[in-house]
């Protein structure tokens with residue numbers, strides 16, 4: 094789609110866990126070429142929103158549209174296949190496998206209808222293709238030197254980059270990142286921000302949950318603020334930073 098066209102539309106989305114309303118009537122958009130931040134205190138409903146958008150959880154109400162078509166109710170694999178990919182808040186990897194193997198395995202699980210069927214039928218050609226693609230994505234984010242290191246031996250920064258490489262294997266138009274900078278050292282955050290800017294440069298849109306305000310302010314075009322499951326405010330980083338409601342809810346000042 095042209096820059097500025099809505100890629101993702103979240104419309105009056107609601108999620109209830111028993112008596113708890115985790116996400117309540119939340120609406121926002123991500124347009125092509127944008128980096129959007131999703132912020133808010135712990136428990137605000139950010140990860141749940143990601144789970145609703147990526148098809149990990151079923152909506153209680155509302156709609157999710159991708160390139161104009163409804164995708165709520167579709168399995169997450171199908172949503173990923175259409176170009177919407179994500180990472181999880183906690184690193185998911187097999188520490189005893191190499192970086193390259195972890196990324197190739199991710200592409201493999203995403204590309205197949207079922208894990209068991211896939212394992213039985215994995216052809217040599219298909220295996221070669223998956224490893225080539227994994228290598229390409231790892232080179233793309235600057236990890237060419239670490240292909241054969243054991244994933245478990247990496248520092249947290251490179252582990253997060255590895256997760257991004259895995260999410261890139263489906264060639265997404267929009268990447269959802271759940272707290273990619275959490276726990277990273279300053280230099281690792283800088284490296285991550287550079288990679289995310291590069292991906293945007295290459296035409297990708299990004300939606301990221303993040304706690305580090307400096308990181309969000311410097312990287313995003315627009316910010317959506319959630320509190321207690323609802324959308325508190327949406328605006329430019331400058332508008333959000335200046336908002337008394339946000340300062341009270343999120344910054345505690």
Ligand code: ADP
Nearest residue numbers: 110113115133134135136137138139140141142
């Ligand atoms: P955030 O990512 O903003 O910290 P979450 O989306 O993880 O917040 O959680 C929002 C609320 O929903 C929290 O109160 C959390 O305990 C609750 N919650 C999240 N996932 C589940 C679940 N699977 N079952 C029950 N409650 C959940």
Ligand code: MG
Nearest residue numbers: 139140141182
């Ligand atoms: Mg979360």
